[in-house]
Amino acid sequence: MAVATPSGLDWLQLLVKGSHNSPPPTLFPHHTFPKVFLFLCAYPGSRGGPEDAVPRIVEQPPDLLVSRGEPATLPCRAEGRPRPDIEWYKDGARVATAREDPRAHRLLLPSGALFFPRIVHGRRARPDEGVYTCVARNYLGVAASRNASLEVAVLRDDFRQPPVDVVVAVGEPAVLECVPPRGHPEPSVSWKKDSLRLKEQEGRITIRGGKLMMSHTLKSDAGMYVCVASNVAGERDSGAAELVVFERPSFLRRPVNQVVLADAPADFPCEVQGDPPPHLRWRKEEGELPIGRYEIRSDHSLRIGRVSAEDEGTYTCVAENSVGRAEASGSLSVHVPPQLVTQPQDQIAAPGDTVTFQCETKGNPPPAIFWQKEGSQILLFPSQPSQSTGRFTVSPSGQLNITEVQSGDAGYYVCQAVSVAGSILARASLEVKDVSLDVFPPIILHGPLNQTLASGSSVWLPCRVTGNPQPSVQWLKDGQGLDSGDLRLNLLANGTLHITNLQEGDLGLYSCVAKSSKGQAIWNGWLRVQGEISLFPIGPPGSPSQPVVIEVTKNSITLTWKPSPQAGGSPVTSYVIEAFSQASGNTWRTVADGVQLETHTITGLQPNTIYLFLVRAAGTWGLSEPSPVSEPVQTQDSGPSRPVEDPWQGQRGLADVVVQLQEPLFLSPTSLQVSWTVDGPTQLVWGFRVLWRAVGSSSWTVLDIGSSGQRNAVLRELPAGAQIQIKVQPYSREGPGPESTVLTRSTPEEAPSGPPQAVTVALGGDGNSSITVSWEPPIPTQQNGIIQQYQIWCLGNESRFHLNQSAAGWARSAVLRGLLPGLLYQTQVAAATSAGMGVASPPVLIQLPLPRNPEPGPGLEVGPGLAEHLASVLREPAFIAGGGAACGALLLGLSAAVYRRRRQRKELSHYNGRTGGQRCWLEEGGADGRRAEGKVNNFTLPPLLLEPSSEPDEWCPPLPERSHLEESNPSKGCMASPSRGNTPSPTPSYGDQSTVTLTPSPPEPSQAPAEIVCIHHTPSRVPTGASPPLSLSQSSLSGLEGGPVSLSASPMPPRHLSPSPVPSTTSTPGESTVTEPFI
Incomplete structure (x- = not known):
């Protein structure tokens, strides 16, 4: 029973009597019911069941913040038995729902939640905003939820302070301010730049209280900025403000x-x-x-x-x-570059004299002076210690003094003055009066060979020397003197070292040293010792002839010589060239080895220097004796303007210049463009030298680039299909600098530009119808790459007789089969690389001989091929049908002729023809016992190549294809040679004759009447089997001179075969027609 407390109390207590386990009373705060007290009474006399329970709130409603016009739900769920009823109170007043009042816009859901389909909120009326309480009750009691507030979010449209444009410089701070619109809850502020959301960057971009702050601006920060205000009610964008970022001037160069x-x-x-x-x-x-x-x-x-x-x-x-x-x-x-005040003068001195060269200069700043002898790398500076320069000293004023002049001091001396403003040089010559070119170091004529000998054997190591004065000979083993106490060693008077009873300890490098007051020469040879040796050396090659100078430049000399004419000795594999110059020392120096040709250019020589040369031939068994010494030859003078090497500046300055080659660009198979980059003090560079050579060549081809700014060059006339080495070297006034690394590239291949060499053709090789073709490769400079294969052609007088065959690139011969005897062939060979076929060799003519000729038949020389061809023609259905028609026409013609003779009693018209001395074969009389006469067509035939018949007693002339005739003639036919004046009738007609038309060469001048050959057609047996057709060559036709040639029984020269007769339907000038009747 609920008891109401006095009105002045702040709490309402609900007492529920019943079970002693009932929960304590529920207290409701006074402010929840400001106007109304709720009296909850239990029904008197009601008694609860053992499973009934007091209501209990199991899901409390939360506080809500919602937008106007949006739906909202206040959840509430209670438990109890019986199931409690749910009611809602707003600000202490019961909430009417659509179940109780259809006009209400709130719904009570079955779960007990209060649902708002649309939050109603205005400036004056705010019916949905307030504090809500969920109450659950049944007969045992009542339970109330926590108080849940429902608030409506608001965001106005107008910004209280929109952002404004800002102009700053790069690196300066920038601030964009923004105060958002009023709203509930208070809106937050963010920023967008060029429509993209802007994120904070630690240390540079921050957003605080609506301000966008940049500690230091970048050029990329320029753009349009928008302030964005947002809360639950939505977002509002301010107007755009531009941030302009200017840039202060800064230097790029x-x-x-x-x-x-x-x-x-x-x-x-x-x-x-x-x-x-x-x-x-x-x-x-x-x-x-x-x-x-x-x-x-x-x-x-x-x-x-x-x-x-x-x-x-x-x-x-x-x-x-x-x-x-x-x-x-x-x-x-x-600055002012150095200038010469005193020019050095040329000097002539005798050995032992003292020579002085003056060289006074001026400039701003004062230049440094030093001297250098051309061809020497030694530099002479003022106040240089005398022990390092010996007889050469330079005074502080630039004066060069040479004491105790020697013959080797002769040459040009260069004074160079160098400052930061530039450099200048002057040169003067020193001539020593008694310099003798006939005095040179000793020459070893024959030295020890590399040998491998058996243990216990003896060896003679020769060392024949020559020189003036006579040199002495000394032997070294592995660079050390020989043991004079070894009794097995014996040095002969001629310099030969004899070693007996060879032992393993004798293995080593033996050196023959020839010395005199003019210098020395050394020759080395290996000696190896083994158990058993079965080789017998045949000796070195013979010595070449005296080398002859054929070309001289400032830095190179070209020599030529001839190999030894003496037979014997090992074959020459290469040549070695030695040189001597007083300016280079007192010994012979090897300047070239592995030389393959008898002409060679020695490069890298000093200008204005006298040289002597000798050549040795190298073979399997060592070097030959030297050739006679060449005549003295002096390289050309470089002239006063020649740049001399100046390590003081060239090596200290250009040494820091680094040239890097780039990937070359091929313009054609024989030309490419090479490019390079330069690092370092490029102001010292005057130009560049581009050097290239084919791999294996000892000499470089030089292309000078006179511009220091140029960084590319085009190399032309390169060998196609070869490996090319390229390098670039800078140079200045004082000399060349360091070279770049060598770049090796392969040029594209081309088709060979020259034909194979030494092409020969031999009969036989694989049967009687074959030939063997041999050749050598094109010369190396015309191969243009690696030869992949060879193509061999054997061309007859027409395409059906042509033969061709390919061979591998390493092959040097090939056998061609299937050639026809008596036919003239032209044989050619061409080489091919991966780029294509090259030039063919000149044609070589070849003709297989004919088989032995049998006894010819009367009147004409024939071959087996002709009879076989006729047999094949006679078996043709077209020929049989044509023959039958011709026979019928012939019989009809004969009958008509007999009838006309009897009726008209006139003499038959006859035909006159020019006949030669030769009569028709097997002449017979006509029907009236007389020999028939008729018109004879003349024709001209060239000499024919006829093959002998396997059956000499049987022969048939070739049966031509059916053609138009000049006129019908039922009588027997004859083949004759017409005169040039008779022109065949152009009127075509079909009769009982057939023709073949031969096309000769163009009409020739008038010729004498030809001899007539009359052939009477008689039945004959035709041999079976295929045979080559009878043909004529165009060259034979065009080669006739004067009168025509008739068919006869005499042998004819085998000129050339040509295509078979071509059938023609008309007779035209320039054609010859053979007419033969069918009987």
């Missing part, structure tokens, strides 16, 4: 200090960047720009032409724009 020679131009670069683009101007510190001699170019660089001493100073480039200013300066120094 600054002026650099210049050191310029007088009268030379000076260039000061100045390249800047900035936004907006800066304005540039130049000024000179403590002075004005030289009027009329300066120019400000389009790239804002300053150029001063023909500088003078007055132009020295500091030049400043000034750049300005709206956000800043920048300056950069460079100094100009004007």
